[in-house]
């Protein structure tokens with residue numbers, strides 16, 4: 287067999303597999319999944335440590351899938367906006383990757399799962415102010431500190447990035463959520479000050495906290511999130527394929543970190559149940575990536591003990607199973 291023929295056969299197999307997935311994806315399938323997981327909402331709890339989040343009704347439930355050819359599938363409250371919270375930590379890291387050398391980032395923040403709650407201080411003290419990874423609060427605060435140093439207007443820049451990736455020019459910060467977090471920022475401030483004591487924080491703590499809380503307060507829908515995060519399924523390129531947000535190597539790094547640390551101390555169980563890189567936020571959103579194929583966003587505000595959306599995880603588990611997609 288000539289190498290060319292071999293390549294053609296492989297390509298055919300790949301394309302027919304791709305078609306199978308797309309064929310089995312439908313709005314009805316997504317709706318069915320939402321109907322199946324809805325009873326789980328009652329077992330979770332809406333985050334209340336940020337007062338502005340505690341008023342969100344627990345019965346919202348939405349899902350959106352964006353495949354790399356730009357097609358969208360949706361069900362439930364897919365177009366309702368919510369606070370993306372820690373999902374923004376992925377975007378801050380991507381932004382930092384465009385402004386810093388690889389070694390500059392990873393000398394200040396680790397690449398390992400923490401096995402601890404996302405806002406824990408214990409490990410940070412023991413490990414001399416170097417956070418385990420960029421997706422726990424300490425790590426994201428270091429990344430925001432780095433952005434503060436290199437960007438003249440970090441909040442504006444982030445808005446430009448998400449608006450362009452999600453193809454939605456009116457995405458905004460929810461100022462009420464950002465203010466509420468700032469008024470209840472004792473723990474995050476303690477984390478930042480502890481890192482400053484260890485020499486791993488350069489800028490004014492209050493300024494960086496404000497940037498961090500604004501990023502967390504980004505208000506986006508599942509549809510917008512699915513579009514926005516498609517670059518992680520696409521080797522770092524946006525949906526048009528024309529704009530490289532980050533390099534394929536940087537994309538690999540982010541997906542690996544999402545796999546091991548995107549769901550906090552629930553990351554192991556999530557890998558076991560779903561097997562895809564993902565990032566959650568205490569607003570109840572989760573973004574998951576099927577590399578080379580699609581990005582998925584779910585939202586259900588009631589959380590499990592690790593701070594991950596309870597029905598959201600179950601919905602991803604079902605979808606991954608139905609599409610026969612897992613990295614394992």
Ligand SMILES: NC(=O)CC[C@H](N)C(=O)O
Pocket residue numbers: 370371372373404405423467474499502566567568569593
């Ligand atoms: N897990 C999260 O979504 C936490 C983010 C939240 N803004 C906090 O700092 O506590």
